[in-house]
Amino acid sequence: MDFKNSDTIAGPRAEDHLPDTATTAVKVVIVGGFGVGKTTMVGSVSEIRPLTTEETMTQAGIGVDDNYGSETKTATTVAMDFGRISLTDELVLYLFGTPGQERFWFLWNGLFEGALGAVVLVDTRRLEVSFDVMGRLEERGVPFVVAINDFPDAPSYPTADLRTALDLPPEVPMVRCDARRRASSRDVLMTLMRYLHSLTMSRA
């Protein structure tokens, strides 16, 4: 393995250390198409400078006939940014910004599986790039809220039209946000938590 000398590895800055009392971590996934504001949202609420983690996937060659066992495999590296919020001395929330249009994200075991829920970030200039990811979350039963990122040159559809276009069930929250603003991103996360809370109440 080509590995950097351990002395040259820059670990967390002193102020980024978690206290030893940190015992419980939870995660939320922020999904959306290219350039919709995932990194911006992660960065605006994170207490650490957003970091990047990566995974290596192999892609089996598209063989005409698998029975010959001659599939070629190519490796693909996928990367995503994430940030962190220490909620209490014990509880830490991680946010992962995930490009949703590629299905390999859903094969990254442990990314969506353990997530409390997801935020689907939507750019009204390219509404349709969110359709696929919403379908995949629904298939897996991952609860999500929709956050409409307001870009200045975006068409301003009425909320009701957007809900109809996204075919959102009435109980799924849809909010508008500015991912660049910490308070706005925080409110989106609060909306998700309130929604999850309401789901636990209705299924009690």
Next chain:
Amino acid sequence: MTPPQRERRAHQPGEEQDPGRLYVITGGTDGSQRAPLDLVALIVARSEPPPTAPPEQTALLRLCRTPLSVAEISAYLGLPFSVVTVLLTELLAADLVESRAPVVRSELPERSLLEAVMHGLQKL
């Protein structure tokens, strides 16, 4: 102006679509030597790196003097997630680190956990 229209899919557990021809590379061909570690499992070193430890283990143990998620370890070491889980599997077996498992959503998270998250977010 009318926005494009999505058609909702039904959630049918156990009836997932073909996940496609992509696989995560595991430590070896049988893929059995990896602990099932979540991206946000918190890892803490139990001791200083032994002098005999290979460089990547030493680096990892130094990073984890305070708790760090697997995702953060991957970021700081510049190694893919699955490579980090292989390293951690060895370190867990040697009792050099401990792992604090995350709370994962089974069907729905605990109400008290959500309340703690909301309380924390409110203070941001």
